[in-house]
Amino acid sequence: MRYPLxxxxxxxxxxxxxxxxxxxxxxxxxxxxxxxxxxxxxxxxYKVDAARYDTxxxxxxxxxxxxxxxxxxxxxxxxxxARTQFYIAYALYREGWGRLYHDDALYGQGLQAVxxxxxxxxxxxxxxxxxxxxxxxxxxxxxxxxxxxxxxxSDLNPLRVLExxx
Amino acid sequence: MKDDPARRRAAARALLLPLVFLxxxxxxxxxxxxxxxxxxxxxxxxxxxxxxxxxxxxMRGRLVRLDTWLGSRHGVLTNISHALTLIALFFASAQAFxxxxxxxxxxxxMFAFFFLWTLWNDQFSAFDPFRLLRSLxxxxxxxxxxxxxxxxxxxxxxxxxTQRIASxxxxxxxxxxxxxxxxxxxxxxxxxFTLALYVMDLRPLLREARLLTPGERRALLKELEED
Numbered sequence: 001m002r003y004p005l006x007x008x009x010x011x012x013x014x015x016x017x018x019x020x021x022x023x024x025x026x027x028x029x030x031x032x033x034x035x036x037x038x039x040x041x042x043x044x045x046y047k048v049d050a051a052r053y054d055t056x057x058x059x060x061x062x063x064x065x066x067x068x069x070x071x072x073x074x075x076x077x078x079x080x081x082a083r084t085q086f087y088i089a090y091a092l093y094r095e096g097w098g099r100l101y102h103d104d105a106l107y108g109q110g111l112q113a114v115x116x117x118x119x120x121x122x123x124x125x126x127x128x129x130x131x132x133x134x135x136x137x138x139x140x141x142x143x144x145x146x147x148x149x150x151x152x153x154s155d156l157n158p159l160r161v162l163e164x165x166x
Numbered sequence: 167m168k169d170d171p172a173r174r175r176a177a178a179r180a181l182l183l184p185l186v187f188l189x190x191x192x193x194x195x196x197x198x199x200x201x202x203x204x205x206x207x208x209x210x211x212x213x214x215x216x217x218x219x220x221x222x223x224x225m226r227g228r229l230v231r232l233d234t235w236l237g238s239r240h241g242v243l244t245n246i247s248h249a250l251t252l253i254a255l256f257f258a259s260a261q262a263f264x265x266x267x268x269x270x271x272x273x274x275x276m277f278a279f280f281f282l283w284t285l286w287n288d289q290f291s292a293f294d295p296f297r298l299l300r301s302l303x304x305x306x307x308x309x310x311x312x313x314x315x316x317x318x319x320x321x322x323x324x325x326x327x328t329q330r331i332a333s334x335x336x337x338x339x340x341x342x343x344x345x346x347x348x349x350x351x352x353x354x355x356x357x358x359f360t361l362a363l364y365v366m367d368l369r370p371l372l373r374e375a376r377l378l379t380p381g382e383r384r385a386l387l388k389e390l391e392e393d
Contacts, residue, residue, distance in 0.1 A: 002172070002176065002244075003173060003176045003177075003180075003244075004241070004243055006173075006176055006177055006180050006181070007176070007180050007241075007243040007244050007246075007247040008243055009180070009181065010179075010180030010181045010184065010247045010250075010251075011180075011243065011246055011247050011250060013181060013184075013185060014184040014185065014188065014247075014250045014251070014254065015250070017184075017185055017188045018188055018250075018254070020192075021188055021191055021192045024192060024206055025195065025206050025208050028204075028205070028206055029204060029206075030203040030204050030205075031203060031204065
């Protein structure tokens, strides 16, 4: 056989490039920034902005949920970090929680965020060890958000005002 | 380094051709929306049928001679490398059609029918590689002008009064079934570049088509010896 190295290089380069083409069509990036961020995630080089994450966490602990959410969104623009997505969902839960009624739109966004968090963990379960939280697993948070969006007769129970926010 | 034509040909087959064909496959489905975001359209099923018909034409027109690309006289690596190049050619063809095919509506089917009819008729015509390449250039060129220049101008947002009137007449005549999506002008440039790249990448195949296969060479030598 002639030029084995040349053919081996050709095969490797073709397969890598074909993989990239398939990846682009599968992930549908909308901008060049999406392409570079997606490539960083695929190569394992993507990291959440730690400074922004910590700022968001302190805002969350001070009860400034909307500001915390926005800061977390900036810390994880590719929405590729499970823990950050969990906190965003939690912030949406706390922001949407009301003694008399819950904000369905915020709870809906919270469900989307918690679904993203669950999709990002390989085992499908996510535990966050934070003493400020009353729900530590993504599954608990998801169940609470789903419960908040359901319309049942118990919504009319006046004792509901005694329920505590988690 | 010694300039070896066989080495250059092998490099083109193993590296240049597949990478350029894959670039065509990448860009063929790329559109730029009016808000400048990218949209990547995978090849519709009908373009795969067109690519299959075109592959058959490549073989009938001897632009691709399978016996020179694949066979027991090549090693395993060479065969794999050549097979990948041919697969890349197939998807590049599908995406080249995708690039000039309107995305939806009646025009999508009209263009698809026009392509299929042309490719089907070509199956029964006598072709040499050069004529095939020229015919392909004309086919893609016509479709490009119709889609990106004529229809693109009619679907462009804003524009002059005459353009808007022409667009309204066009939509009215077709009973609103045309449904041309508005895209950014960059889409036309990308499509032009993609088609140019595709046709240019077929040219090395044309050069190779003129070379004799080992079997043909042996037969010719035998004939010469007999003379």
